[in-house]
Amino acid sequence: MSRRATVAVALALTAAFAAPAGALAADAPTLGAPTVIPAGQKTPIDVGGNHLHQHDIIRRGTQLLRWPVTMHGASKAAITLTCPSGTIHSGLGLQEGSKVAFAVVKGSEYFERSIDVRFHTAPKVDPNGATGHVYALCRDTSIAPLAPALGFPTIRKAGQRSPIDVAGNNLHQGDRIRRGTQLVRWPVTLRGPSNAYLTLSCPRATVHRGLGFREGSKISASLSKNSRYGHNTLKVRFRPRTNVSANETTGSIYALCASR
Numbered sequence: 001m002s003r004r005a006t007v008a009v010a011l012a013l014t015a016a017f018a019a020p021a022g023a024l025a026a027d028a029p030t031l032g033a034p035t036v037i038p039a040g041q042k043t044p045i046d047v048g049g050n051h052l053h054q055h056d057i058i059r060r061g062t063q064l065l066r067w068p069v070t071m072h073g074a075s076k077a078a079i080t081l082t083c084p085s086g087t088i089h090s091g092l093g094l095q096e097g098s099k100v101a102f103a104v105v106k107g108s109e110y111f112e113r114s115i116d117v118r119f120h121t122a123p124k125v126d127p128n129g130a131t132g133h134v135y136a137l138c139r140d141t142s143i144a145p146l147a148p149a150l151g152f153p154t155i156r157k158a159g160q161r162s163p164i165d166v167a168g169n170n171l172h173q174g175d176r177i178r179r180g181t182q183l184v185r186w187p188v189t190l191r192g193p194s195n196a197y198l199t200l201s202c203p204r205a206t207v208h209r210g211l212g213f214r215e216g217s218k219i220s221a222s223l224s225k226n227s228r229y230g231h232n233t234l235k236v237r238f239r240p241r242t243n244v245s246a247n248e249t250t251g252s253i254y255a256l257c258a259s260r
Helices: 003-023
Strands: 027-031 035-037 062-072 079-082 088-093 100-104 114-121 128-139 154-156 181-191 197-201 206-212 219-223 233-240 247-259
Touching (some): 027 079, 088 114, 114 128, 206 233, 219 247, 233 247
Antiparallel strands (some): 027 062, 035 062, 079 114, 100 114, 181 247, 219 233
């Protein structure tokens, strides 16, 4: 065989073996048309973080959307799930035993109208042709507002330095926290506009003497009419600062707690 013919055969074989690799590239999963399960009906799934459990009645101001999903092989494609106009995502879920699962794409967030996810299959499930459903709880926050979320508190004890000023207590940023007092910090996440009051509890046998925020904080707080300093608990309502969105805004509130 001539050298030219040998090269031609080699190129043909390379193309023949390369073609299946392209053909095997997975297509993005496909979503079918969504079905709406409205308020007043029972939910077929749990939706974490929303106090909504399987067979509960879907509450006023919320609705559950269900999309059928079909996989076409393992794919990292981002798929957008969109709530109806005027609503936002407050949770996603699957039916127990689903062959298809999801993960929220980095940079995409709840409490917006659209959220991006990537689908994958459960262990030992072939991704070629696997089917399932994904559910989204869509919320109209003008009817069903979400209260801000408080994280776990952390405590700075007497002798440590304060990262904030606490008005009316002669405690300034950088000062040492005085004997008999401690500074408790709660992380706060706003989840849309809300009039809900949350309870801040000082450690046992201590009472509230003042509240504070770091300089430049994106959130503020006000006490309920019935809350007073000098008690173990305070009821507080959170708000975003001027020109700051209430969706997924985070910050921290500090409470100066003193022995009785």
